[in-house]
Amino acid sequence: MSNKWVIAGGYFAVPGADRPVLQGYMTVEDDIIVSISEEAPAPEEGVERMDGSRLLFLPGLVNTHGHAAMSLLRGYGDDMVLQTWLQEKMWPMEAKFTGEDVYRGTALSILEMLKGGTTTFLDMYDHMDRVAEAAEESGIRAVLMRGAIGLCPEEVQREKLAEAVAFARNWHGRAEGRLTAMMSPHSPYTCPPAFIEKFVQAAHDLDLPMHTHMSETRAEVEQNVTEYGLRPVAHLEKLGMFTRPSLVAHGVHLTDEEIGILARHRVGVSHNPGSNLKLASGIARVPELLKAGVPVSLGTDGAASNNNLDMFEEMRLAALIHKGVSGDPTAVPAAEALKMATEYGAASLFLERVGRLAPGMKADFIAIDIDQPHLLPHSDLLSHAVYSASAKDVAHVWVDGKQLVKNGECLTLDEERIRREAQEAFEGLLNR
Amino acid sequence: MSNKWVIAGGYFAVPGADRPVLQGYMTVEDDIIVSISEEAPAPEEGVERMDGSRLLFLPGLVNTHGHAAMSLLRGYGDDMVLQTWLQEKMWPMEAKFTGEDVYRGTALSILEMLKGGTTTFLDMYDHMDRVAEAAEESGIRAVLMRGAIGLCPEEVQREKLAEAVAFARNWHGRAEGRLTAMMSPHSPYTCPPAFIEKFVQAAHDLDLPMHTHMSETRAEVEQNVTEYGLRPVAHLEKLGMFTRPSLVAHGVHLTDEEIGILARHRVGVSHNPGSNLKLASGIARVPELLKAGVPVSLGTDGAASNNNLDMFEEMRLAALIHKGVSGDPTAVPAAEALKMATEYGAASLFLERVGRLAPGMKADFIAIDIDQPHLLPHSDLLSHAVYSASAKDVAHVWVDGKQLVKNGECLTLDEERIRREAQEAFEGLLNR
Numbered sequence: 038m039s040n041k042w043v044i045a046g047g048y049f050a051v052p053g054a055d056r057p058v059l060q061g062y063m064t065v066e067d068d069i070i071v072s073i074s075e076e077a078p079a080p081e082e083g084v085e086r087m088d089g090s091r092l093l094f095l096p097g098l099v100n101t102h103g104h105a106a107m108s109l110l111r112g113y114g115d116d117m118v119l120q121t122w123l124q125e126k127m128w129p130m131e132a133k134f135t136g137e138d139v140y141r142g143t144a145l146s147i148l149e150m151l152k153g154g155t156t157t158f159l160d161m162y163d164h165m166d167r168v169a170e171a172a173e174e175s176g177i178r179a180v181l182m183r184g185a186i187g188l189c190p191e192e193v194q195r196e197k198l199a200e201a202v203a204f205a206r207n208w209h210g211r212a213e214g215r216l217t218a219m220m221s222p223h224s225p226y227t228c229p230p231a232f233i234e235k236f237v238q239a240a241h242d243l244d245l246p247m248h249t250h251m252s253e254t255r256a257e258v259e260q261n262v263t264e265y266g267l268r269p270v271a272h273l274e275k276l277g278m279f280t281r282p283s284l285v286a287h288g289v290h291l292t293d294e295e296i297g298i299l300a301r302h303r304v305g306v307s308h309n310p311g312s313n314l315k316l317a318s319g320i321a322r323v324p325e326l327l328k329a330g331v332p333v334s335l336g337t338d339g340a341a342s343n344n345n346l347d348m349f350e351e352m353r354l355a356a357l358i359h360k361g362v363s364g365d366p367t368a369v370p371a372a373e374a375l376k377m378a379t380e381y382g383a384a385s386l387f388l389e390r391v392g393r394l395a396p397g398m399k400a401d402f403i404a405i406d407i408d409q410p411h412l413l414p415h416s417d418l419l420s421h422a423v424y425s426a427s428a429k430d431v432a433h434v435w436v437d438g439k440q441l442v443k444n445g446e447c448l449t450l451d452e453e454r455i456r457r458e459a460q461e462a463f464e465g466l467l468n469r
Numbered sequence: 470m471s472n473k474w475v476i477a478g479g480y481f482a483v484p485g486a487d488r489p490v491l492q493g494y495m496t497v498e499d500d501i502i503v504s505i506s507e508e509a510p511a512p513e514e515g516v517e518r519m520d521g522s523r524l525l526f527l528p529g530l531v532n533t534h535g536h537a538a539m540s541l542l543r544g545y546g547d548d549m550v551l552q553t554w555l556q557e558k559m560w561p562m563e564a565k566f567t568g569e570d571v572y573r574g575t576a577l578s579i580l581e582m583l584k585g586g587t588t589t590f591l592d593m594y595d596h597m598d599r600v601a602e603a604a605e606e607s608g609i610r611a612v613l614m615r616g617a618i619g620l621c622p623e624e625v626q627r628e629k630l631a632e633a634v635a636f637a638r639n640w641h642g643r644a645e646g647r648l649t650a651m652m653s654p655h656s657p658y659t660c661p662p663a664f665i666e667k668f669v670q671a672a673h674d675l676d677l678p679m680h681t682h683m684s685e686t687r688a689e690v691e692q693n694v695t696e697y698g699l700r701p702v703a704h705l706e707k708l709g710m711f712t713r714p715s716l717v718a719h720g721v722h723l724t725d726e727e728i729g730i731l732a733r734h735r736v737g738v739s740h741n742p743g744s745n746l747k748l749a750s751g752i753a754r755v756p757e758l759l760k761a762g763v764p765v766s767l768g769t770d771g772a773a774s775n776n777n778l779d780m781f782e783e784m785r786l787a788a789l790i791h792k793g794v795s796g797d798p799t800a801v802p803a804a805e806a807l808k809m810a811t812e813y814g815a816a817s818l819f820l821e822r823v824g825r826l827a828p829g830m831k832a833d834f835i836a837i838d839i840d841q842p843h844l845l846p847h848s849d850l851l852s853h854a855v856y857s858a859s860a861k862d863v864a865h866v867w868v869d870g871k872q873l874v875k876n877g878e879c880l881t882l883d884e885e886r887i888r889r890e891a892q893e894a895f896e897g898l899l900n901r
Contacts, residue, residue, distance in 0.1 A: 108842075112849035115856065116802035149842035314793035315856070317800070344856035345843040353782075358790065361746035368749070370548035410540075410581035411777040411860070413888055414895030417544035424547065424747070424776035428843070429861035456845055463846035 040438070041066040041081070047089020048407070048418050049073060049394050050096070052372040052380075058418045063094065065400045068213075068437040072396050091408045093418050095375070096392050097156025097178075097401035097436065098348040099382025102248075102286040102307035102336025104162045104184075105171075106134065106142035108149070109463050110341040119254065119316050127341060130466055138462050139164035143171040145459040148450050149346050151177055153428025154403040156436045159284075159307075159336070159386060161221050161248060165204045173212045176441045176449045178401060180386045181208060182221040182248060187232035194232050202239050209245065215437060217388070218243075219284070224250035225269045226257040230276055237277045246282040246387050249273070252295075253287035254318050270295035279304055284385050286336060288326070289319045296322065300329040305385035308377070310354035312338035323359050324368045334382035347428035352378045356423055371423040400438035405430045472870070473498040473513070479521020480839070480850050481505060481826050482528070484804040484812075490850045495526065497832045500645075500869040504828050523840045525850050527807070528824050529588025529610075529833035529868065530780040531814025534680075534718040534739035534768025536594045536616075537603075538566065538574035540581070541895050542773040551686065551748050559773060562898055570894050571596035575603040577891040580882050581778050583609055585860025586835040588868045591716075591739075591768070591818060593653050593680060597636045605644045608873045608881045610833060612818045613640060614653035614680060619664035626664055634671050641677065647869060649820070650675075651716075656682035657701045658689040662708055669709045678714040678819050681705070684727075685719035686750050702727035711736055716817050718768060720758070721751045728754070728761045737764040737817035740809070742786035744770035755791050756800045766814035779860040784810045788855055803855040832870035837862045 044063045051059050051073070061075040064084075072078060107127075114126030134142075139162065150158055156177060160168050161184035172179040183201035187194050205218035220240040222228040228236075233249075240247050252258050252269045261269045270291065273279065279302035288299070288306040299306065308321050326333050335351040337343050356374040360366050369377075383392025390399045405412070405426055412421045412430070434442035441449050476495045483491050483505070493507040496516075504510060539559075546558030566574075571594065582590055588609060592600050593616035604611040615633035619626050637650035652672040654660040660668075665681075672679050684690050684701045693701045702723070705711065711734035720731070720738040731738065740753050758765050767783040769775050788806040792798050801809075815824025822831045837844070837858055844853045844862070866874035873881050 109846060110848075111843075111846065111857065112852040115849065115852045116799050118798055122798075145842055145845060152842065311789065314789035315798070317792040317796050317798035319796065320793055340843075340857075344852065347843070347859070350782075350785075354789075357743065357746040357786075358793070360749040361752055361790070362794070364749050364751065366550055366554075366747070366749035367548050408888060410577055410584065410884070410888065410891075411543075411772075411779070413577060414541060414543065414892045416542075416895060417547065420544040420547045420776065425543065425772075427779070427859045427861060429859060452842070456840060456842065459842075460846045463848060 039067050042085045042087060043078060044089040044094065045077065045086045047404070048093045050093065050375065050419055050422065051394055052375050052419060057372055058093070063394065065438050068400055070394060070396055070398050070400050073394055091406065092404040092432065093407045093422060094394065094402055094404050095154070095422060096379040096394055097403050097434065098154050098378050099334065099386065099392060100150065100155050100158040100337055100346065100348055101284065101305070101334040101382050101385050102159055102309055102338055103346070104339035105146035105158065105160050105168065106139040106162055107339030107341045108146040108346070109138060109142035109459060109466065111344050113341060115344070133466050133469060134164070136164040136167045138466065140167035140171055141458045141462040143168045144450065144455045146340065146346055147171055147175045147177055148447055148452060148455050151175060151434055151441055151447055152431065152445065153347050153349070154431040154434060155346065155348050156401040156403065156434060157383065157386065157388065157391060159248065169208045169211070169216055172216060174449065176436050176439055178215045178391065178436055180217050180219060182219045184221045184223050185228070185236070186223045187228035198235055198239065201236070202243065205243055205245055213437060219246045219248045221248045224257070225261055225272055230265070233273070233276045233278065237281060240281045246284065247278055248284045248286070249278070251285035251288055252290045253313070255290050258290045268292065268295060270298050274298055274302070282387055287313065287318070287321070289313055289321045291322055296325055296329045296331065299326070299331050303332065305332040305334060307336040307385065308333050308355060309336045309338045310358055311351055312342040314354070314358070315342050320358060320362050323355060324363060324365070327369070327373065332381050332385050333377055334385040335378045345428070348378050349427050352423050371420045374423050375419060401436050403431050403435070404433040406432045471499050473515070474517045474519060475510060476521040476526065477509065477518045479836070480525045482525065482807065482851055482854065483826055484807050484851060489804055495826065497870050500832055502826060502828055502830050502832050505826055523838065524836040524864065525839045525854060526826065526834055526836050527586070527854060528811040528826055529835050529866065530586050530810050531766065531818065531824060532582065532587050532590040532769055532778065532780055533716065533737070533766040533814050533817050534591055534741055534770055535778070536771035537578035537590065537592050537600065538571040538594055539771030539773045540578040540778070541570060541574035541891060541898065543776050545773060547776070565898050565901060566596070568596040568599045570898065572599040572603055573890045573894040575600045576882065576887045578772065578778055579603055579607045579609055580879055580884060580887050583607060583866055583873055583879055584863065584877065585779050585781070586863040586866060587778065587780050588833040588835065588866060589815065589818065589820065589823060591680065601640045601643070601648055604648060606881065608868055608871055610647045610823065610868055612649050612651060614651045616653045616655050617660070617668070618655045619660035630667055630671065633668070634675065637675055637677055645869065651678045651680045653680045656689070657693055657704055662697070665705070665708045665710065669713060672713045678716065679710055680716045680718070681710070683717035683720055684722045685745070687722050690722045700724065700727060702730050706730055706734070714819055719745065719750065719753070721745055721753045723754055728757055728763065731758070731763050732761040735764065737766060739768040739817065740765050740787060741768045741770040742790055743783055744774040746786070746790070747774050752790060752794050755787065756795060756797070759805065764813050764817050765809055766817040767810045777860070780810050781859045784855050803852045806855050807851060833868050835863050835867070836865040838864045
């Protein structure tokens with residue numbers, strides 16, 4: 038028997054519409070939104086009603102770039118030059134990560150993300166079986182991939198590629214379809230060209246999209262030109278990456294020509310404003326990318342360089358910094374920032390039925406308690422969601438029609454255990 | 470009989486010290502912090518203990534520039550060019566503000582600020598008696614002033630000055646000293662030179678500091694040069710403003726020479742990163758100002774251009790954007806951002822005993838619940854406070870030793886009434 042229910046009298050964000058916030062009714066059946074309208078649907082026997090007044094419903098937020106397990110290193114190194122941070126802080130600790138550490142860090146991040154309204158996240162890391170396990174348990178939607186650094190002997194390269202392929206074969210489509218896979222060489226500056234080409238071939242064989250870090254820092258772009266005579270976009274195009282549906286993370290340092298190539302191939306860019314600012318990588322050309330038709334979505338990156346996984350903060354940063362830097366107060370308006378965090382995010386992860394509140398879409402959505410001082414008066418709720426709300430304002434979260442967070446409490450995860458085990462894992466890393 | 474009590478086993482932020490977070494004990498007697506130490510104080514009869522474990526204590530946050538009543542216009546106009554926003558949205562609505570509207574908007578803002586850990590705020594607006602009334606009722610600390618625009622007949626100018634003087638005489642030092650006053654011509658571009666000089670004279674007569682908006686936009690700087698042959702800093706110096714202790718808001722567009730003048734006179738700058746970004750005013754030269762020894766503090770500005778009053782967000786913006794823009798990841802480190810929001814803020818408002826957790830200081834402090842996913846692991850709590858926390862993480866707030874917020878609930882204000890009345894006031898403004 039199907040499970041059908043109605044949210045009555047809620048406010049629903051539909052940023053593409055004439056009126057971007059609709060007050061009315063949304064009907065959900067199993068994992069699908071079946072209707073959304075101002076008029077009340079005819080009463081049906083056995084169809085429960087939930088009072089939606091005082092709640093603003095948004096599509097679940099989609100975090101399109103991150104390394105969830107790195108939450109174990111949150112606050113372990115800040116305010117440092119990138120190379121020092123990596124070489125003295127991140128890499129020595131990450132080298133000690135066991136599968137159990139990855140599981141614990143990922144569980145901590147999923148807990149934070151779900152409670153904060155993120156219903157889909159991309160994760161590129163190691164020990165991915167443990168990441169998939171944590172994601173499956175939680176009920177969240179996830180796009181997962183073994184991120185492979187190719188600066189190693191060919192034999193190790195082969196092992197990593199085999200691992201990435203095995204992971205994708207094993208997990209793609211699992212957990213009622215909530216888990217999908219991509220193929221992910223780490224970046225042009227950490228992967229020899231032939232290694233990237235092997236990933237492209239594997240992505241063709243498996244019919245999967247691709248993801249990589251690209252043009253995060255000025256130095257890596259210069260290095261690419263020195264080593265290969267090409268900037269990263271042309272380099273990846275030459276290696277065939279864009280013959281696959283692709284998403285690149287960061288894309289901070291791009292020329293007009295490169296933006297043109299990305300637009301032509303419909304390559305998505307995961308904009309990570311918090312991480313880019315904190316690591317002083319620079320400020321991506323988001324208004325130009327959007328204008329060129331590039332799908333720009335939002336990512337938190339790992340918590341070690343953010344330092345939280347609050348997608349409301351990324352929306353707000355995206356809406357604010359490009360105004361300040363360009364001098365144009367109309368750059369990245371609120372509705373566009375919300376789309377970047379939802380609709381464009383889902384499209385960038387090739388999830389066709391995610392990212393909007395509309396009939397036929399997956400029932401991945403969240404509710405914010407709008408009866409709070411910082412969300413009053415109720416002048417423009419979409420503006421409030423982007424410019425004033427935070428992760429902590431999320432009251433309820435549903436994925437695939439199943440409620441995962443209720444009144445701020447996660448229903449699927451043992452929060453107390455996850456918090457304790459994350460702290461213990463961090464102390465273990467320090468002490469061994 | 471005095472009221473003495475001890476917080477036991479808490480984490481205390483002392484950003485100037487060798488170890489910027491001290492775990493131990495803080496003793497409070499009436500309105501004063503009497504001791505803070507790693508060792509437990511000797512037990513005393515009648516001295517109660519509060520369990521401070523799982524709590525990070527910070528000095529109360531100090532918001533050094535704003536217009537509290539403008540929360541009634543939150544979300545009423547976003548993503549617009551400044552002049553359109555002012556002329557079509559803000560000014561027509563503000564012209565309708567009654568004293569009652571100002572009271573309701575201010576109460577909404579104070580509620581938001583207190584719950585979010587702000588214990589002191591500066592307010593420059595109209596109907597200031599009603600602002601003072603709202604502040605006094607709440608228990609918050611406030612630095613208040615009638616902000617006077619001088620683009621009006623001389624007779625009206627005289628009335629405004631008289632009003633500013635009367636307000637300062639009436640309220641300075643009231644509410645057990647929690648309310649103080651400053652003298653505030655609105656800005657060089659809205660006040661003729663002679664009008665500013667009269668405020669300077671009044672500030673001398675009353676022995677009060679001065680506050681004004683300055684160099685927020687490039688256009689106003691150019692206008693100043695055209696009209697008076699001087700950039701705003703030299704203009705205000707010439708008018709004698711800096712013969713008084715002074716704080717200027719924004720200071721976005723400054724030359725090296727202007728920074729030098731501000732430093733020489735110890736003029737404080739209230740940095741308002743959220744508002745400056747949203748209105749596309751530009752990015753203040755904060756690293757240069759700090760390097761020159763200018764006291765740089767943080768302000769939210771009004772909620773119509775922010776759009777919340779979350780000082781954690783302003784701290785984070787200050788710590789992030791100057792890294793991203795300068796390319797230096799060591800710019801504005803976490804401890805400096807926290808000082809801007811506390812110690813430097815109090816100094817900028819000429820409040821000598823506010824802004825630090827130390828013996829002899831006023832007992833204005835807040836506590837954050839650190840046992841949450843986004844604040845784990847407990848690697849560096851000061852980093853977490855700046856890079857990961859938000860207003861909603863504040864559990865408890867004390868001002869002058871009196872608890873105003875407990876477990877997130879405001880003890881002094883009727884939240885339900887304030888929320889309802891703010892919504893009604895906004896609807897009233899729309900309909901008349």
